[in-house]
Amino acid sequence: MAMAVMEQKRKIQESQNYQRTKMQKDMVIQRLKDDGCRITKQRLMLLDIILEEDCSCCKEIYYKAAKQDGKIGTATVYRMVNKLEEIGAISRKNMYKIACGSGCEVENACTIEFDDDTVVELSAKKWHQVIKAGLVACGYPSDLNVRSVIAKSCQCGK
Template sequence: MQDYRRTQMQKELIIQRLKEEGCRITKQRQMLLDIILEEDCSCCKEIYYRASKRDPKIGTATVYRMINTLEEIGAISRKNMYKIACGEECEVKEACTIELEDESVVELSAIQWHQIIQAGLEKCGYMRGQKIKNVVAMPCQCAEA
């Protein structure tokens, strides 16, 4: 039930962003958004395949345009295999796990994660009043030996 509510909140936020950008919210766009939110998709072809099962009239161009639009508004990141990017209002409880050298673990909610990054970037002079749109963290490969 919590996943459903989180997914609905994400969908509503994305639809709001699309409207702000002047996009019409069509049934096909809503369906594509549902597909992306329901499952991890690794490419546009996979999204198209799933969408064409639900609506045989959908075209590949529609899928590619929707993916590009979602990426432009910061709702998805192709680097994250089309996972919906959480914003600072996200209520995911365990969004980030940090392991320290003494083997202790710190778990942060999405809200805490964004607050810490925002404060750190401001303190170091990288940001002045902007808000974080998205964060992509890559696992470290150098320490694994």
């Protein structure tokens, strides 16, 4: 029974991740179009690779892209990363994760699991409100706006 519940939770999480990634991809494509960029197959492929959020540098993006399309060059990857940074879609400080600001309307941007197995999904907007309120409660100035948050995995085994 517990395995069935865990499998159901995993399927729901995968569905939510897919929807969030699709929404992010659509937003970035629109920003590129608004900036006058053509949306090519190579650009779409690079965007998909970046949305997987496991590349820490252009070289890793290039290696993944070259496996899919042997014609792609490193210059194409660097130009795409620079363009995405220029339009505010990514930040190199965040290891090429798609940036999402406090005005973002993405639902289920953050999943919080409590020790009683309760799960809460927060929209990007609500997530930024929680972070800001927490920072103010810890004595940080209230007039600062959160640009990004990088959460690292816990290595303590809990």
